[in-house]
Amino acid sequence: MAQANSSREPARITVLISGSGSNLQALIDACNTEALPNAKIARVLSDRKDAYGLKRAEAAHIPATYHGILPYKKQHPDESKDPQWQEARRAYDADLAQHVLADNPEIVVCAGFMRILSTAFLDPVKISKTPIINLHPSLHGDLIGAGCIKRAWDEYEAGKRTKTGIMIHYVIAEVDMGEPIVQEEISIEGCKTLKELEERIHQHEHGLIVKGTKTAVEKLERDGKV
Structure with a gap:
């Protein structure tokens, strides 16, 4: 598709990943097409060093960064069973926020990022007025948390459901x-x-994450934030 024309600078997107990056690839392919016009991926961040998505970013000449939690677990040993209060997690999230904000993105897209983000990340990003969106394999309010596809399958086999869904939220x-x-x-x-x-x-998912990102960027445009 031809590149969309616009007088504004491309919307800067930071993408968080954990794995193969197939949804990241969908975003890369869609940038500056009718599917996702006037948009640029500023950086890809992964919490896993071997995530293939980092190679996808490098192949597309997009800055790619690995930000792992292991050093934080060594620095902040914590026996708490409540992940909301694990010092290692909060220290990790606080630094992740700083990494993200250093690129001044207009939006953050979680595309298969397998970590729950704590307020140590969410609060500073919220202060910057940068929206964060996420791909989740369930309809809103249906299945919550990890393992949603497996849970939907188990309920299907038990005769309790015939459908599931995906959303960008x-x-x-x-x-x-x-x-x-x-x-x-x-x-x-x-x-x-x-x-x-x-x-x-x-x-x-590949189509929906592009559609959801486009919708969120269009809202930023309407609100005069890009």
Whole structure:
């Protein structure tokens, strides 16, 4: 597609990842097309050193940074069972916020980032008025937290559901409860294995994360923030 014309500077996007980066690749491919016009990925940050998404970023000449938690666990040993109060986690999140804000992004996109962000990250980013959005494999208010695809599959096999979904939502302190931006219902029927359901969901995620990011950037434009 041809690059979209606009008088403004491209919206700067920081993408947080943990794994293969297939959703990151969808964003890379969509930038400056009709699907995601006048947008630029400023940096990709991963909490895993071996995340293939870092290689995708490098191949696209996008700055890529690994920010792992292990050094923080060594510096802040904590036996607390409540992850909200683990000092290592909060120290990690505080530094992650500084890494993100150093690039002055207009928006942060969590594209398969497998860490729950604490207020040590959320508060400074909120002060900067930078929205954070997240891809979650469930409809809003349905399945919350980790393992949603497996949980949906188990309920399907038990005859308790026939569909699930995916959404892009704004990130708030309450896990997966932020305002939904876009959602898509996905039928489970016809899937013979959990892997088939996972593949069906992933096929839909790539389009939805681009659509959700575009919608969020358009809101920033309407509000005069980009």
